[in-house]
Structures are given as structure tokens and as C-alpha cells.
Amino acid sequence: xxxxxxxAGFIDAELIGDASLEINGLSASSKVKKxxxxxxxxxxxxxxxxNSNASAVILTKDLLDxxxxxxxxxxxxxxxxxxxxxxxxQQSNHLNGIHLSAQINSKNIADxxxxxxxxxxxxxxxxxxxxxxxxxxxxxxxxxxxxxxxILQNTTIGNNVVISAGVVIASEGFGNAxxxxxxWHAIAHLGNVLIGNNIxxxxxxVIDRGTxxxxxxxxxxxxxxxxxxxxxxxxxxxxxIAAGVTIGGSAILGKRCQIGGGSVIASHxxxxxxxxxxxxSTVDKHLNKGHxxxxxxxxxxxxxxxxQMWLLKLDKIAQxxxxxxxxxxxxx
Amino acid sequence: xxxxxxxAGFIDAELIGDASLEINGLSASSKVKKxxxxxxxxxxxxxxxxNSNASAVILTKDLLDxxxxxxxxxxxxxxxxxxxxxxxxQQSNHLNGIHLSAQINSKNIADxxxxxxxxxxxxxxxxxxxxxxxxxxxxxxxxxxxxxxxILQNTTIGNNVVISAGVVIASEGFGNAxxxxxxWHAIAHLGNVLIGNNIxxxxxxVIDRGTxxxxxxxxxxxxxxxxxxxxxxxxxxxxxIAAGVTIGGSAILGKRCQIGGGSVIASHxxxxxxxxxxxxSTVDKHLNKGHxxxxxxxxxxxxxxxxQMWLLKLDKIAQxxxxxxxxxxxxx
Amino acid sequence: xxxxxxxAGFIDAELIGDASLEINGLSASSKVKKxxxxxxxxxxxxxxxxNSNASAVILTKDLLDxxxxxxxxxxxxxxxxxxxxxxxxQQSNHLNGIHLSAQINSKNIADxxxxxxxxxxxxxxxxxxxxxxxxxxxxxxxxxxxxxxxILQNTTIGNNVVISAGVVIASEGFGNAxxxxxxWHAIAHLGNVLIGNNIxxxxxxVIDRGTxxxxxxxxxxxxxxxxxxxxxxxxxxxxxIAAGVTIGGSAILGKRCQIGGGSVIASHxxxxxxxxxxxxSTVDKHLNKGHxxxxxxxxxxxxxxxxQMWLLKLDKIAQxxxxxxxxxxxxx
Numbered sequence: 002x003x004x005x006x007x008x009a010g011f012i013d014a015e016l017i018g019d020a021s022l023e024i025n026g027l028s029a030s031s032k033v034k035k036x037x038x039x040x041x042x043x044x045x046x047x048x049x050x051x052n053s054n055a056s057a058v059i060l061t062k063d064l065l066d067x068x069x070x071x072x073x074x075x076x077x078x079x080x081x082x083x084x085x086x087x088x089x090x091q092q093s094n095h096l097n098g099i100h101l102s103a104q105i106n107s108k109n110i111a112d113x114x115x116x117x118x119x120x121x122x123x124x125x126x127x128x129x130x131x132x133x134x135x136x137x138x139x140x141x142x143x144x145x146x147x148x149x150x151x152i153l154q155n156t157t158i159g160n161n162v163v164i165s166a167g168v169v170i171a172s173e174g175f176g177n178a179x180x181x182x183x184x185w186h187a188i189a190h191l192g193n194v195l196i197g198n199n200i201x202x203x204x205x206x207v208i209d210r211g212t213x214x215x216x217x218x219x220x221x222x223x224x225x226x227x228x229x230x231x232x233x234x235x236x237x238x239x240x241x242i243a244a245g246v247t248i249g250g251s252a253i254l255g256k257r258c259q260i261g262g263g264s265v266i267a268s269h270x271x272x273x274x275x276x277x278x279x280x281x282s283t284v285d286k287h288l289n290k291g292h293x294x295x296x297x298x299x300x301x302x303x304x305x306x307x308x309q310m311w312l313l314k315l316d317k318i319a320q321x322x323x324x325x326x327x328x329x330x331x332x333x
Numbered sequence: 334x335x336x337x338x339x340x341a342g343f344i345d346a347e348l349i350g351d352a353s354l355e356i357n358g359l360s361a362s363s364k365v366k367k368x369x370x371x372x373x374x375x376x377x378x379x380x381x382x383x384n385s386n387a388s389a390v391i392l393t394k395d396l397l398d399x400x401x402x403x404x405x406x407x408x409x410x411x412x413x414x415x416x417x418x419x420x421x422x423q424q425s426n427h428l429n430g431i432h433l434s435a436q437i438n439s440k441n442i443a444d445x446x447x448x449x450x451x452x453x454x455x456x457x458x459x460x461x462x463x464x465x466x467x468x469x470x471x472x473x474x475x476x477x478x479x480x481x482x483x484i485l486q487n488t489t490i491g492n493n494v495v496i497s498a499g500v501v502i503a504s505e506g507f508g509n510a511x512x513x514x515x516x517w518h519a520i521a522h523l524g525n526v527l528i529g530n531n532i533x534x535x536x537x538x539v540i541d542r543g544t545x546x547x548x549x550x551x552x553x554x555x556x557x558x559x560x561x562x563x564x565x566x567x568x569x570x571x572x573x574i575a576a577g578v579t580i581g582g583s584a585i586l587g588k589r590c591q592i593g594g595g596s597v598i599a600s601h602x603x604x605x606x607x608x609x610x611x612x613x614s615t616v617d618k619h620l621n622k623g624h625x626x627x628x629x630x631x632x633x634x635x636x637x638x639x640x641q642m643w644l645l646k647l648d649k650i651a652q653x654x655x656x657x658x659x660x661x662x663x664x665x
Numbered sequence: 666x667x668x669x670x671x672x673a674g675f676i677d678a679e680l681i682g683d684a685s686l687e688i689n690g691l692s693a694s695s696k697v698k699k700x701x702x703x704x705x706x707x708x709x710x711x712x713x714x715x716n717s718n719a720s721a722v723i724l725t726k727d728l729l730d731x732x733x734x735x736x737x738x739x740x741x742x743x744x745x746x747x748x749x750x751x752x753x754x755q756q757s758n759h760l761n762g763i764h765l766s767a768q769i770n771s772k773n774i775a776d777x778x779x780x781x782x783x784x785x786x787x788x789x790x791x792x793x794x795x796x797x798x799x800x801x802x803x804x805x806x807x808x809x810x811x812x813x814x815x816i817l818q819n820t821t822i823g824n825n826v827v828i829s830a831g832v833v834i835a836s837e838g839f840g841n842a843x844x845x846x847x848x849w850h851a852i853a854h855l856g857n858v859l860i861g862n863n864i865x866x867x868x869x870x871v872i873d874r875g876t877x878x879x880x881x882x883x884x885x886x887x888x889x890x891x892x893x894x895x896x897x898x899x900x901x902x903x904x905x906i907a908a909g910v911t912i913g914g915s916a917i918l919g920k921r922c923q924i925g926g927g928s929v930i931a932s933h934x935x936x937x938x939x940x941x942x943x944x945x946s947t948v949d950k951h952l953n954k955g956h957x958x959x960x961x962x963x964x965x966x967x968x969x970x971x972x973q974m975w976l977l978k979l980d981k982i983a984q985x986x987x988x989x990x991x992x993x994x995x996x997x
Contacts, residue, residue, distance in 0.1 A: 096775035096794060111428035113445065113463075113777065115794040115812065130428060130447040131463045131481070131777075131795045133812040133830075148447065148465040148483045149499075149795070151812045151830035151868075163519070166465075166483035166501045167537070167813075169830045169868040175889040175907060177865075183903050183921050185887050187827070187865050201509075201519050204483075204501040204539040205559075205831070207868040207890040207908075223517050225507040226539040227561050227579070227869075229891050229908040229926070239515050243507060244539075244561040245579035245597070247891070247909035247927040249944065257515050262561070263579040263597035263615075265909070265927035265945040265960075280581065281597040281615040283927075283945040283960045295963030296597075296615045298973045299627030304980075309630045310990070311979035315643035316636075317993040322654070322986070326642070329649040443760035445777065445795075462760060462779040463795045463813070480779065480797040480815045481831075495851070498797075498815035498833045499869070533841075533851050536815075536833040536871040537891075555849050557839040558871040559893050559911070571847050575839060576871075576893040577911035577929070589847050594893070595911040595929035595947075612913065613929040613947040628929075628947045631959030641962045647975035648968075654986070658974070661981040 003088060005057050008038065009073055011088055012081040014059065018071025022056060027082075027089055027191060029213050030055070038085070042078040059085070083178035083186045090189035091154055093117070093135050100136075111148070123160070135171075141198070153210065159198035165226070167205040170194055171216075174209040174232025174250060188212060190232055197221070203228065203244065225262065243280060335420060337389050340370065341405055343420055344413040346391065350403025354388060359414075359421055359523060361545050362387070370417070374410040391417070415510035415518045422521035423486055425449070425467050432468075443480070455492070467503075473530070485542065491530035497558070499537040502526055503548075506541040506564025506582060520544060522564055529553070535560065535576065557594065575612060667752060669721050672702065673737055675752055676745040678723065682735025686720060691746075691753055691855060693877050694719070702749070706742040723749070747842035747850045754853035755818055757781070757799050764800075775812070787824070799835075805862070817874065823862035829890070831869040834858055835880075838873040838896025838914060852876060854896055861885070867892065867908065889926065907944060 003011075006020030025036045030049040033039040040059035041050050047067050050058060057071035059081050065072055075081040095117040099105070103116045107126035110116075114128050117136035122128070126140060129148035134140075138152050141160035146152075150164050153171035164170070176188040192211025196218045202208075203226035210216055210232060217235045218224075225244035230236070234248050237256035242248070246260050249268030254260070258272050261280025266272070271287045278284060279294040300308070311318070319325075335343075338352030357368045362381040365371040372391035373382045379399050382390060389403035391413050397404055407413040427449040431437070435448045439458035442448075446460050449468035454460070458472060461480035466472075470484050473492035478484075482496050485503035496502070508520040524543025528550045534540075535558035542548055542564060549567045550556075557576035562568070566580050569588035574580070578592050581600030586592070590604050593612025598604070603619045610616060611626040632640070643650070651657075667675075670684030689700045694713040697703040704723035705714050711731050714722060721735035723745050729736055739745040759781035763769070767780045771790035774780075778792050781800035786792070790804060793812035798804075802816050805824035810816075814828050817835035828834070840852040856875025860882045866872075867890035874880055874896060881899045882888075889908035894900070898912050901920035906912070910924050913932030918924070922936055925944025930936070935951045942948060943958040964972070975982070983989075 093791075093793070096773060096791075097777070109428060111447065113429070113447065113795075115775065115777065127425075127428075129425070130465045131445070131813065133794045147485075147504075149463065149481050149813055149831075153811075153830070163505075165504050166485070167481075167499060167539075167831060167869070169890075172811075172829050172868040172890060173827075173865075175867060175887070177887050177905065184863070184885050185903060185905060187887070199516070201505075203507060204504040204541075205499070205537050205869050205891075207831075209868075209890065221516050223507070223509050223519070225561075226501075226504060226541065227537075227559060227891060229889075231908065231926075239517060241509065241517060243581070244563060245577075245909075247944075249907070249926050262563075262581050262599075267926075267944055278963070279966060280579075280599055281617075282963055284963050285945075285960075286963055288963070292966040293963050294966045294969040295961045296617075297627045297629050297961050298977070299610070299614055299616050299618055299620070299625050300977060302611060302624040302626045304977070305626040307980045308976055311983060312640055312644065312976065313630070313632060313636070314990070314993050316639045318983070318988060319643060319650070321988065321993055324650060324653065326646070329646055329653055441760060443779065445761070445779065459757075459760075461757070461815075462797045463777075479817075479836075481795065481813055495837075497836050498817070499813075499831060499871075531848070533837075535839060536836040536873075537831065537869050553848050555839070555841050555851070557893075558833075558836060558873065559869075559891060571849060573841065573849060575913070576895060577909075594895075594913050594931075612911075612931055613949075628949075629959045629961050631942070631946055631948050631950055631952070631957050634943060634956040634958045637958040644972055644976065645962070645964060645968070648971045651975060651982070656982060656985065658978070661978055661985055 005038075005071055005073070008057075008085060008088070012059070012073065012075060012084050014073035014075045014081060016071070016073055017065070018057065022071060024057060027086060027213055028055075030058075032214070038073075040078050040082040042082075077178070077180070080178040080180055080186055083176070083188045086189035086191060089191055091136075093154060095136060117154070129166070147204075155193045156196065156210075157193065158196045159200070159220070161199045162196060163201045165202060165204040165206070168202050169207045170196070170202075171210040172207055174212055176212055176232060176250070192216065192233065194218070197238075200224075206230070209234075209250075219256075231268070237274065337370075337403055337405070340389075340417060340420070344391070344405065344407060344416050346405035346407045346413060348403070348405055349397070350389065354403060356389060359418060359545055360387075362390075364546070370405075372410050372414045374414075409510070409512070412510040412512055412518055415508070415520045418521035418523060421523055423468075425486060427468060449486070461498070479536075487525045488528065488542075489525065490528045491532070491552070493531045494528060495533045497534060497536040497538070500534050501539045502528070502534075503542040504539055506544055508544055508564060508582070524548065524565065526550070529570075532556075538562070541566075541582075551588075563600070569606065669702075669735055669737070672721075672749060672752070676723070676737065676739060676748050678737035678739045678745060680735070680737055681729070682721065686735060688721060691750060691877055692719075694722075696878070702737075704742050704746040706746075741842070741844070744842040744844055744850055747840070747852045750853035750855060753855055755800075757818060759800060781818070793830070811868075819857045820860065820874075821857065822860045823864070823884070825863045826860060827865045829866060829868040829870070832866050833871045834860070834866075835874040836871055838876055840876055840896060840914070856880065856897065858882070861902075864888075870894070873898075873914075883920075895932070901938065 005022040009016035028037040033055040099116040103120040105122040109127040111130040115133040123142035132150040135154040137155040147166040177185040197220035206228040208230040219238040221239035223241040231250040233251040240258040243262035255274035266284040277292040282295040341348035360369040365387040431448040435452040437454040441459040443462040447465040455474035464482040467486040469487040479498040509517040529552035538560040540562040551570040553571035555573040563582040565583040572590040575594035577595040587606035598616040609624040614627040673680035692701040697719040763780040767784040769786040773791040775794040779797040787806035796814040799818040801819040811830040841849040861884035870892040872894040883902040885903035887905040895914040897915040904922040907926035919938035930948040941956040946959040
């Protein structure tokens with residue numbers, strides 16, 4: 002716990018308000034509670050600011066008039082936020098063996114596991130060799146964890162979950178703020194990972210923890226091998242993701258989606274329930290329910306070279322033929 | 334070993350035949366032997382069924398007339414199959430140290446390895462720290478296994494093989510059956526992985542075991558890092574796969590194929606001997622010998638936006654210009 | 666150390682010169698020093714050969730006239746080079762515990778780590794469970810290494826670096842020479858990996874060592890999860906690479922580049938400082954500073970089928986409409 006005065010010092014902010022106020026956490030502007038610090042980096046979220054219960058807000062000078070609570074005024078809000086996250090990050094503090102405070106209700110736990118403080122493991126679980134489970138992780142019943150898995154602090158895992166070898170859960174998200182000199186400052190991710198019931202996770206797949214909220218894997222999700230699930234992603238119930246898929250930060254997939262292998266889903270995309278994406282597609286739009294595809298079909302290399310040449314000239318061809326977009330009948 | 338009566342109970346099937354018959358395994362309909370149970374989910378495989386030596390078949394009512402052996406009648410054959418696989422799955426049962434029954438004929442084995450029952454390791458092998466090798470794995474001579482590798486049950490590895498750090502071999506395939514409620518039921522994969530001689534496998538690559546048959550990596554194959562090889566894939570001799578390639582289930586690649594980095598090969602594709610695929614391509618067709626490519630060449634973002642806009646209008650443009658496909662001279 | 670006579674024997678070469686000369690290393694033709702052996706596989710590098718300080722050169726007969734130093738004449742230079750690399754490769758020789766010669770100046774080192782000869786670890790470092798660090802690795806101050814990381818021989822890591830779980834550093838590059846029979850011969854990679862200061866590396870990412878030179882990750886680089894960095898790649902300062910990116914061998918990225926998730930950068934590409942590549946793009950050209958994109962935008966599957974059909978016919982359409990490329994106004 003830090004006072005607002007401490008925090009102003011950490012991020013070199015001008016403090017307008019009560020320096021002795023104790024701040025017990027960080028939160029997104031839309032969800033912030035009393036006692037918490039939030040930030041507002043864009044004037045379009047002004048309303049959040051006015052309506053919030055934040056005990057303090059990091060903001061730029063021009064938004065000060067809209068702030069009815071304690072303010073920390075800085076030049077670069079996102080950078081200040083990135084820096085302050087590190088003060089609220091819980092460090093891993095256990096390196097060897099199974100901590101005495103861990104409550105393990107299963108027998109099939111490899112001796113070579115490293116299990117941290119206050120970890121809870123339910124009944125009928127198996128934990129394979131050389132798996133590390135950090136402090137505060139909760140694991141339900143009938144969970145199989147293969148060897149060489151790493152589950153970082155405060156992850157919650159439900160019942161009937163299979164976690165394959167080499168999986169990493171609750172790694173840091175890829176959020177970084179730039180300073181004036183062009184250097185990156187990593188955000189310490191304070192959210193967790195919530196994994197529901199009846200879930201399978203394939204080998205060497207990685208699931209990042211959330212920034213302030215939690216990354217969520219809902220009941221019945223199936224993940225194949227070498228899948229990347231970024232920070233704050235939500236995967237709806239019974240969604241299946243094939244191998245090699247990369248899902249960007251804050252993407253939200255509905256229930257019963259099916260994503261083919263090798264696809265890329267851009268950050269912040271929303272996919273409706275029952276959306277199907279063919280493998281190797283790039284999801285660069287929000288998608289309503291339906292079956293979507295987006296890749297270049299394979300052809301002989303010599304043909305491909307010609308079609309790519311013409312593809313890059315399509316705009317010129319249209320000009321040459323005097324075709325205007327408005328000439329074309331509307332339609333998908 | 335279960336009786337057919339047991340199995341009918343497990344999957345809630347109507348049994349037509351001999352309940353006391355002992356079933357010793359599952360098999361694909363085209364390869365089934367006496368004593369085994371198979372399934373037929375599609376009437377186009379009727380002939381397999383008629384000609385098979387199966388001791389019993391899971392099928393739907395409408396195919397019952399074509400069945401000359403014991404039958405287990407269900408509504409959803411694939412789901413019943415998925416459920417029954419779990420009864421035939423051998424569990425990993427060794428978590429700590431090197432099992433007494435393991436035959437290890439090499440000295441350079443890290444103390445921190447976990448090696449299961451009846452594992453055989455040949456001469457001149459090195460096994461790095463924290464590697465886990467499950468029961469029934471056979472490893473030839475001159476095999477180097479780096480740290481943190483996981484090789485699951487009953488894998489066979491030949492001579493002169495290099496397995497890089499973080500590799501997972503014989504993980505579960507990604508095969509799942511849907512029930513009426515839209516929930517997935519994972520198939521327990523009963524096939525193994527066969528790895529030949531003179532093979533290199535790059536770091537953090539994953540090779541899934543087969544469903545009922547084996548996944549096969551033939552002699553001389555080179556796999557780079559972070560490659561995904563799905564269940565039942567066959568890689569022909571001297572085929573080279575660069576980093577980040579995703580190969581879908583049951584794809585078959587011939588000899589001396591070369592697949593560039595980041596490519597995706599869809600499930601069930603067949604690539605002839607000596608097929609070359611440029612990196613980042615999507616293989617969505619069977620391929621004869623040749624050099625193939627399929628991706629969008631990079632351009633300035635502003636140009637890309639225009640070409641994509643016209644690309645999506647090509648059909649409209651053709652209509653506008655009154656171009657019919659039949660007008661165009663045939664050709665690739 | 667081998668004599669030139671030894672080496673001629675290893676690769677079955679005709680030796681023209683001093684068989685007793687001692688050779689202390691291999692080098693690229695452009696950087697070779699006295700005492701070293703190099704190779705020249707292409708006559709366009711003749712000038713390198715003439716100007717070099719090489720003590721000996723592997724070459725084909727037709728280049729012999731251009732060689733003023735000791736020569737090893739072979740039919741297949743690249744294959745001979747691949748074979749000889751193995752004689753200069755330092756093997757990992759430590760499998761258990763922390764070697765007595767390691768200098769570790771930090772306390773938070775898990776007991777389950779394996780740390781080789783002459784490793785140096787600076788102040789304020791944390792090394793998680795089951796991490797392996799091979800001989801000759803140097804690690805600076807304030808470095809956090811999560812569990813299950815593998816750092817292979819002679820890697821150099823600066824200060825303030827975070828290496829996430831499952832990362833593999835200094836794995837073998839994917840360089841292979843073909844023999845007459847169509848079999849691959851892996852090159853033993855003799856270069857190292859140099860990692861600067863203030864760097865983050867995401868979970869299950871892999872960085873290969875260089876062939877003869879070093880793979881370089883400059884100060885301030887951020888790498889997300891499941892990234893592949895091939896041999897000899899250079900990532901300029903403050904470059905950020907999102908998840909699932911595959912970077913081919915010898916690609917060089919400038920400073921402050923940003924590469925979106927799931928992109929593929931082909932081998933040998935050069936990207937200027939401040940180049941931005943949208944996620945899921947394929948970089949198949951050298952790029953000047955700018956924002957680039959290259960993928961097929963997603964659409965309904967039915968539309969995609971039509972647009973792909975027309976795309977493959979673009980050349981025919983142009984012929985049909987009698988459009989010549991020269992008709993089209995020049996432009997990007």
C-alpha cells in the first residue's frame with residue numbers, strides 16, 4: 002500500500018489533492034472502486050472519469066477540469082501507468098520444493114514440482130515432473146498437468162482440466178509504453194487468468210495474464226498446441242482453437258467459436274457466438290455469426306507471381322478502365 | 334480388456350450380438366483386426382465395414398443391415414468413439430526418477446530426468462536436465478536430447494536423432510466430438526509417434542501422437558523450431574520443415590519436400606514427393622510435385638488498403654465489365 | 666585445434682598447401698582472420714577470397730586460380746562446410762547441479778537449476794526452477810529468468826533482462842546442406858547469441874545461435890510469446906516483436922521497428938529503422954521506413970471463394986481486356 006504522495010514521487014507527477022491518501026490498487030477507468038487509482042489517456046473516456054469512484058486519477062493537464070477527485074498530472078499518462086504497475090506487482094517468492102502452506106489433496110504429484118505459498122490443489126489431480134506452480138494458484142478436482150508446465154501466481158483453474166506439457170499460464174502480457182527517447186517500458190500485468198471447467202490446453206501453448214482485469218477461458222474451451230492467448234482475451238464457452246493460432250490482446254470470442262489452425266486474430270476484435278474461421282485466416286474485423294475466410298489460396302509459384310503483380314495494380318486497372326467504386330452494385 | 338457388454342454400457346449403446354466377447358483394442362475401419370472394435374460414421378465407408386474383420390462396430394441404426402458382425406448402435410457414432418477411447422488409454426504412471434525397469438545404455442543422462450517403465454535408451458545418447466520420458470519409449474543410439482524435453486508414452490525414436498530443448502513428442506491430438514449440448518469431448522489418442530533415423534527436431538516443436546494409427550516422421554527429416562505436427566501426419570524421408578509451420582491432422586507429405594517458415598498445411602492435404610512450398614503460404618489443396626506459393630505480398634499500408642478494397646469487389650467488377658469465367662481462356 | 670591435413674581428411678578434400686598448418690576456427694569469407702578456415706561457394710564472392718587473410722579455403726576446382734592461400738578442393742563446398750562445423754562445435758558437458766566454477770552473485774537461484782562451467786550471473790538476478798544454463802553463459806545484473814528456461818552455451822545477456830518461462834536461447838540454427846543422395850547434413854552453429862540490456866523475452870520464444878557470427882538482440886528490444894528468431898538475425902535497439910512472429914535466418918531489423926503478431930519475415934530481409942509491419946503480414950521484400958501490410962482481409966467464406974477464383978484469373982482477365990502493364994500509369 003502506498004500513499005498518493007508516494008505514487009506522485011514514483012512517477013514524477015504533480016499531485017493535486019490529498020498526499021496522505023492510501024491507494025490499495027490500480028483499475029481501469031470503467032471499473033475503478035474507492036481506494037483505487039486509475040488513469041485516463043484519452044479525452045473520449047472523460048465520462049468514465051466524471052462518473053467514477055476513483056480515489057485518484059493519472060491524467061494530463063487538459064483533463065484536469067473534468068476531474069472531481071485527486072489528480073496526478075503527468076505529460077505521458079500511459080508511461081506513468083506502466084511505471085506505477087510495477088509497484089503493485091506481487092513477486093514470485095518461492096523457488097524450491099512444495100511450500101508448507103500449500104494444500105494438496107491429491108497423491109500423484111511429482112517430487113520435482115515447485116509449488117508456492119497457499120496453492121490449493123483439489124482431488125484426483127496429477128502434476129507431472131518439473132512443473133512449477135506459483136503462489137496463490139487454485140486448482141480444482143480431476144486436473145491433469147503434464148510435465149514442464151509453468152502456472153504463474155494467482156491463476157484459478159476449475160475441474161476436469163488437462164494442461165499439456167510445456168504450457169505457460171499467466172505470463173506477462175505484451176503491453177509497453179514508449180518514453181520520449183523511444184524506449185519501451187513494460188507494464189506489469191496485475192490481472193490474473195481464470196480457467197473454467199472441462200478445458201483442454203495443448204502442448205507449449207501460452208496464456209497471458211490480464212493487465213488489470215483477468216484473461217478468461219470459459220467452460221468447455223479446447224485449445225490445441227502452440228496457441229498464443231494474449232492479455233485480457235475472453236474465450237467463450239465451448240470455443241475451439243486449433244494449433245498455431247495467435248490471438249491479440251483484449252480480443253473477445255463468443256461461445257462455440259471454431260478457429261482453424263494458424264489463424265491470427267487482431268487485438269480488440271469481437272467474434273460473435275458460433276463464429277467459424279477457416280485456418281490460416283487473418284481476423285482484422287469484428288465478426289458476426291458466420292463462416293469466414295481470409296488467406297491467399299496456394300498456386301504454382303509462377304502463377305502466384307503474376308497474380309500478385311496484377312493485384313498490386315488493381316487500383317491502376319480500375320482507373321485505366323475508368324471503373325469507379327460507385328459504379329459497382331453494392332454487395333459484399 | 335473389456336467385454337462388448339461393458340463397452341455398450343460405457344457408451345450407452347444398443348448391443349446386437351455377443352455381450353461376453355472380449356475386445357482388446359480400437360482400430361480404424363480400414364485396418365481393423367479380429368478382437369478389435371471399430372466405428373463407421375459415414376455410409377461411404379460401408380464397404381470397409383462389409384470387408385472388415387472387426388469383432389464389433391459402433392454404428393447408427395441405418396447402417397445395421399450392412400453389418401455382419403457384432404454391432405453397437407448409437408445416435409452419435411463419433412461421440413461414442415471419442416468416449417470409448419478413454420477406456421483404452423494407457424495412463425502415465427511414473428512421476429519420479431528413473432524407473433528400475435528402464436534399460437539405459439548411455440552414461441550422459443542428467444540426474445534430474447524422469448524416465449518411466451520399460452524405457453530403452455541406446456548407446457552414446459545424451460539426455461539433458463529435466464527431461465521426462467514416459468513408459469515404453471524406445472530410443473536408439475547416438476540420440477541427443479536437450480533439457481526440458483517431454484516424450485510421452487510408447488514413442489519410438491531411431492538412431493542419430495537430435496531433439497532440441499522444449500520439444501514435446503506424442504502429445505494428444507486435437508480431435509474432439511460434439512455432443513447435442515454443443516460440448517466437446519476429447520478423443521484419447523491411442524496411436525503413437527514413430528521417429529526414424531538421422532532426424533533433427535527444433536526447439537519447442539510439438540509432435541502429436543496418432544488417433545489410432547501412428548504419426549510418422551521418416552528418416553532424414555529436419556524440423557525447425559516451433560513447428561506443430563498434428564495427429565496422424567506422415568512426413569516422408571528427407572523432408573525439411575522450417576520454423577513456425579503448422580501441419581494439420583492426417584496431412585501426408587512425400588519425400589524431400591521443403592516447407593518454408595510460417596506456412597500452414599491444412600488437415601488431410603497430400604503433398605507429392607519433392608514439393609516445395611514458399612514460406613508463409615497456406616496449403617489448401619493437394620499438391621503435385623512443383624514449387625507453390627500462396628500469400629499476399631507486402632506493400633505500403635495505404636496501397637494494401639486500396640488493393641484489398643478492389644479485391645473484395647472483383648466479382649462485381651467482372652459483372653460490371655460483363656466478363657464471364659467461360660470467356661477467359663483456360664489455364665492455370 | 667586441427668591441422669589442415671586432419672581437416673582435409675574429415676571432408677575428403679584434395680589439399681593444396683601446408684598439411685601441418687594448424688586451424689583454430691571457421692569464419693565467413695568476409696570476416697576471416699589468420700589461422701582460420703573459410704569457404705567460398707559462389708564465384709561472386711571471389712573478391713572476398715582474394716582479399717582475405719584466410720589461412721585456408723574450402724572451394725571447388727574452378728576457383729582454385731583465384732586462391733592465394735592453402736586450398737581444400739571439394740565437389741560440394743557447402744556440404745564440406747556443414748561437415749567440418751561439427752569438429753569445431755563445443756559440446757555441452759554438464760548435466761547436474763551448479764558447477765563449482767560458476768560465479769553466481771545473486772541469492773534467488775532455484776536449487777533445481779542446472780548451471781554449467783564458468784557461468785557468470787550478476788547481482789540481483791532470479792533464476793526459476795528447472796532452468797538450465799550451459800557453460801560459458803554470462804548474465805548481467807537485475808536479470809529475471811522464469812522457470813523452465815534453457816540458455817545454451819556461451820550466450821551473453823546484459824542487465825535488466827526478463828526471460829519468461831519456456832524460452833530457449835542459442836538453439837541450433839536451421840541450416841542444412843544436401844548431399845548427392847538428397848540427404849540433409851545439419852550445420853553445427855558456432856556463433857553465439859548476444860542479448861543487450863533492458864530486454865523482455867516472452868514465454869516459449871526461441872532464439873537460435875548464429876552460424877559463424879552471432880545472433881544479436883540489441884538494447885531495449887521487446888519480444889512477445891512464441892516468437893522465432895533464426896540464426897544470424899539482428900534486431901535493432903527498441904524494436905518490438907509481437908507474438909507468433911517467425912523471423913527467418915539473417916534478417917536484419919533496424920531500430921524502433923514494430924512487427925505485429927503472427928507476421929513472417931523471410932530470410933535475409935532488411936528492414937530500415939522505424940519500419941512498422943501490421944500483424945499477420947508476410948515480409949517478402951526489403952523495406953524502407955514506413956508502415957507496411959500484406960495479408961488477405963477476412964470476408965464471408967462464400968465471398969472469399971469467389972474473390973480467390975477471380976484473383977487466380979487476373980492475368981487472363983487482363984489478356985481478355987487487352988490490358989498491358991505498360992498501359993498502366995506507373996505508381997506503387
